[in-house]
Every structure is written in C-alpha cells, then in structure tokens.
Amino acid sequence: MPKFFRVMSLALVEATVVMVIAGCVVLNPSTRQIQTVASPAPKYVFLFLVDGGGIPHLEITRQYNRHVHHEGLVITDKIMREGSVGLMTTHAANSLSTDSAAAATALASGCKANIGALGMCADGSVTPTVMEHAKQRGMRIGLVTNSTLYDASPAAFVCHVPNRRHYAAIIDRYLELEPDVLLGGGKDQFLPKSRPGSRRRDEADVIAAFKKKGYRNVTNKQELERSSHGKILGLFSLKEMRFEIDRDKDIEPSIYDMTRATIRHLHDDNPQGFFAFIENENVDTASHLTDIAAMIHDYREFDRAVGLAYEFYKKYPRETLILVTSDHETGGLGFTMALKDLGSVKSDNQAAGTVEDLKKIQSIAISLQKASQMLGRKPTAEAVENLMRDHFSGFTLAPEFKEAILARRPLWRTLFIDPTAHALGMMIASATQAYWQTSSHTNHPVTVAALGLGAERFSGYYDNADFGKQLIAILNGN
Numbered sequence: 135m136p137k138f139f140r141v142m143s144l145a146l147v148e149a150t151v152v153m154v155i156a157g158c159v160v161l162n163p164s165t166r167q168i169q170t171v172a173s174p175a176p177k178y179v180f181l182f183l184v185d186g187g188g189i190p191h192l193e194i195t196r197q198y199n200r201h202v203h204h205e206g207l208v209i210t211d212k213i214m215r216e217g218s219v220g221l222m223t224t225h226a227a228n229s230l231s232t233d234s235a236a237a238a239t240a241l242a243s244g245c246k247a248n249i250g251a252l253g254m255c256a257d258g259s260v261t262p263t264v265m266e267h268a269k270q271r272g273m274r275i276g277l278v279t280n281s282t283l284y285d286a287s288p289a290a291f292v293c294h295v296p297n298r299r300h301y302a303a304i305i306d307r308y309l310e311l312e313p314d315v316l317l318g319g320g321k322d323q324f325l326p327k328s329r330p331g332s333r334r335r336d337e338a339d340v341i342a343a344f345k346k347k348g349y350r351n352v353t354n355k356q357e358l359e360r361s362s363h364g365k366i367l368g369l370f371s372l373k374e375m376r377f378e379i380d381r382d383k384d385i386e387p388s389i390y391d392m393t394r395a396t397i398r399h400l401h402d403d404n405p406q407g408f409f410a411f412i413e414n415e416n417v418d419t420a421s422h423l424t425d426i427a428a429m430i431h432d433y434r435e436f437d438r439a440v441g442l443a444y445e446f447y448k449k450y451p452r453e454t455l456i457l458v459t460s461d462h463e464t465g466g467l468g469f470t471m472a473l474k475d476l477g478s479v480k481s482d483n484q485a486a487g488t489v490e491d492l493k494k495i496q497s498i499a500i501s502l503q504k505a506s507q508m509l510g511r512k513p514t515a516e517a518v519e520n521l522m523r524d525h526f527s528g529f530t531l532a533p534e535f536k537e538a539i540l541a542r543r544p545l546w547r548t549l550f551i552d553p554t555a556h557a558l559g560m561m562i563a564s565a566t567q568a569y570w571q572t573s574s575h576t577n578h579p580v581t582v583a584a585l586g587l588g589a590e591r592f593s594g595y596y597d598n599a600d601f602g603k604q605l606i607a608i609l610n611g612n
C-alpha cells in the first residue's frame with residue numbers, strides 16, 4: 135500500500151480540501167440539504183452514535199423501558215422533546231445500504247464514501263474530518279467505543295485510509311494526532327506480535343509509545359474511575375468489549391462508565407472546550423445476531439450515557455451541542471402480527487406483540503453470542519437441551535430451529551452470520567412477535583436527535599453527508 139494512503143497528516147488533508155469542495159456539493163438529489171444559518175460555534179460537542187440502531191431499536195427500547203421498568207428514555211423524552219429531530223438517509227456511494235466505514239466517513243467528512251473506505255470520499259478526494267477541525271481549533275477530542283478502538287466508526291473521525299482493516303495505520307494516526315481520550319476494546323492490535331493475545335504483524339509496542347507521549351494507560355473499571363485528568367488510553371479487552379447483558383460489572387466499564395470518565399477528562403481545567411465521539415457498537419453486533427435482549431440492554435445503557443451529556447448540557451446550555459444518531463439500521467427489526475404456528479392462516483391462529491412479550495424478553499439473561507459459544511461449532515442434542523433448560527426455560531425450540539442449530543445451517547438467505555444465534559433469535563421472535571428481517575444492515579433512515587447550540591439545524595430529512603457538512607460548518611462558526 136502506498137505510504138500516502140497509510141497515514142495522511144492533517145496538513146496534507148488541509149492542502150487537499152480546496153480541490154474537494156466543488157465535488158461535494160450535490161450528494162443526494164432526493165433529499166434536501168439542511169439549512170445553513172450561521173451561529174456561534176459550540177464549546178462542548180457530544181456526538182453519540184448507536185451503531186446499527188434504527189428507529190425500531192429506539193422504539194422497542196422505549197417501550198421496554200416504559201412497560202418493564204416504568205422509566206422513560208433520555209433520547210426521546212429529553213433530547214428530542216426539548217431539542218429537534220431529523221431523519222437521515224444512510225446509503226453508501228456504491229450501495230443502497232451501507233457499512234459503518236462509509237457511513238462514519240459521511241458523518242465525519244461530509245462526503246459520500248464507498249463501502250470499506252475510511253475518511254476517503256468516493257471521488258478519491260480527502261477532506262479534514264469534523265474532529266480534525268475541532269483539534270485544529272484547540273478543542274480536546276475523545277474517541278470512545280465498546281467496539282475495538284480501531285473499528286471503523288471511531289477511526290473515520292480522524293483517519294484517512296482506503297480500507298477499514300488497515301488497523302496499524304489507524305493506530306499510528308491516533309498516536310500522531312494524540313486524542314485526549316481513547317477508550318474501548320482492541321488491545322490485540324496495541325500489543326507487540328510476540329505478546330500473548332497480539333494480532334499485530336510487528337513488534338511495535340504501541341502502548342509504550344502512547345505512554346511516552348504522556349498517556350495514562352488503564353485496563354479496568356476501577357482504574358478508569360480513579361483517573362480524572364490528562365490524556366488517557368483505556369483498553370479494556372483484547373477485542374470488542376462484551377455485551378451489556380454479559381458484562382462483568384465489577385471489572386469492565388460500560389458505555390455509561392466510559393462516558394462519565396470522558397467528561398471528567400475532557401472538561402478538567404479546559405478553557406478551549408471539547409468534542410467527544412461516543413459509540414455503542416453492541417447494538418449493531420446484537421442485531422447482526424438477531425438478539426433482541428442483548429440489543430435492548432445495550433441501548434438502555436447507551437441512553438444512560440446520553441443522560442450524562444444531558445446533565446452537562448443543563449449546566450452549560452448556551453455552549454453545548456448534543457447529537458444522538460446512528461450510522462444505519464441493522465436487522466429490519468419490528469414487533470408485528472404473526473402466525474402462532476404454520477397450521478393455519480386463520481385469525482384465531484394469529485398473535486400480535488404485547489407487553490407480556492416484552493416481559494418474556496426480560497427473562498433472558500445471556501446474549502445469543504454467549505449461548506452460541508456454549509454450544510460450540512458442533513452442537514449436540516443434549517447440549518441444546520441443557521441450554522434451553524438453563525437459560526431459555528420460558529421458550530420452546532421448534533424442531534426446525536433445533537435442526538438448524540444441530541446442522542449449523544442458515545435458516546434463510548438473509549440470516550447467515552451465526553446459525554445458532556439466528557435459530558435462537560427466531561425462537562424468541564416466534565414467542566414474542568418481535569421479528570428480524572435480516573442479520574445485516576438495511577437502508578432504513580435513522581433519527582438525528584439534537585439539543586443545544588445549533589440543534590435546530592439538524593431537523594428535516596437529509597443525507598448523512600449533509601449531516602457531516604453541517605457539523606463541520608457549525609464547528610467553524612458558519
């Protein structure tokens with residue numbers, strides 16, 4: 135790979151921006167551009183991204199919170215109600231649906247990108263990202279995710295590489311730009327090749343390199359809670375962090391815990407303000423696995439994290455902008471009316487989702503990923519029976535789903551990632567009427583909830599590249 139593409143410095147990006155502007159104006163003729171009305175730049179910016187979280191995920195979590203826990207959601211009840219709501223299209227330049235790399239590039243750089251590309255526009259041009267603008271303005275910046283730190287969504291906010299799998303180049307870029315806060319999983323790419331758990335191809339000790347630049351390195355919840363100022367690199371797992379439903383709550387921090395630490399670090403003795411990018415990846419991963427219980431648990435924790443930003447906004451309402459959005463919908467999820475079984479299509483054999491179904495979902499205490507791992511690659515009938523008895527006692531596994539698990543066979547063309555998880559997901563769907571259309575991304579538009587300085591500029595129906603352009607304009611006071 136040419137060195138030019140491996141890591142592009144901010145200076146180089148700045149140099150290319152002029153030639154790019156003309157090529158990025160008309161992005162999506164079917165949706166209108168957001169209005170651009172100049173306003174003062176916010177001093178504090180929170181961008182919350184719920185990866186894979188579409189409108190159905192938000193609504194099902196809202197209904198779950200309301201009926202099961204008798205609680206509201208910050209996103210719907212505070213951010214949307216007191217601020218503004220927009221709808222955003224998410225397709226990639228070369229596909230009607232998107233991946234996280236192309237979508238995050240649009241959000242961060244304000245241009246359409248091809249699937250797999252990070253911080254590089256589909257026309258081959260490169261523009262500074264919104265976070266690079268923030269850094270240049272002297273703001274502190276933070277990247278937080280419960281995925282790997284080098285995953286596409288956080289990486290697209292500061293990196294410019296043609297392929298999202300160029301992990302070493304992404305980490306090199308972090309080291310070069312020095313974000314004040316880096317919290318997430320993915321320690322495997324930070325360890326030298328000879329160390330246990332490493333997936334690097336070289337002997338570079340990246341953690342030592344970060345420490346040399348003044349970073350504090352933390353590895354668990356207690357260390358994170360004790361840290362309050364200075365640059366911080368938190369690596370809490372070798373790969374992705376665990377689902378909220380499976381998390382060891384004494385050791386691994388949640389997205390809420392990481393957000394609280396991020397605000398402490400970014401706000402401490404800081405007259406220049408900050409830009410925090412905070413992502414919950416697990417809503418996407420759970421949806422790829424058709425796992426509604428894991429999805430809801432993670433979405434609820436994400437909403438609590440947004441609540442911390444809302445509390446911050448209440449202290450600094452004239453200087454803060456909170457944005458909550460998604461890169462795409464995953465799963466084509468929704469409560470529906472379905473047949474109780476395939477014996478008849480008559481009305482007395484139909485059922486619609488009810489509050490009781492939400493309570494059935496509440497009874498599930500492990501992720502389908504964990505259930506699948508318990509059964510392994512060659513599940514036995516006895517192991518399946520034990521799993522049902524120990525973890526899904528309120529559900530009945532229909533013969534077709536049991537056969538699919540034992541044969542590790544996809545149920546249909548849109549369910550193909552983990553046959554065990556999908557069969558269990560369909561078992562839960564057939565008992566609750568909450569069905570998945572697919573185990574992958576869809577082109578459903580996603581919501582943009584905005585509150586604070588400049589929030590009104592995110593209402594309407596627009597494209598994700600327009601979101602990026604708008605955010606860059608706001609940050610520059612345009």
Ligand SMILES: [Zn+2]
Nearest residue numbers: 186418422464
């Ligand atoms: Zn995904």
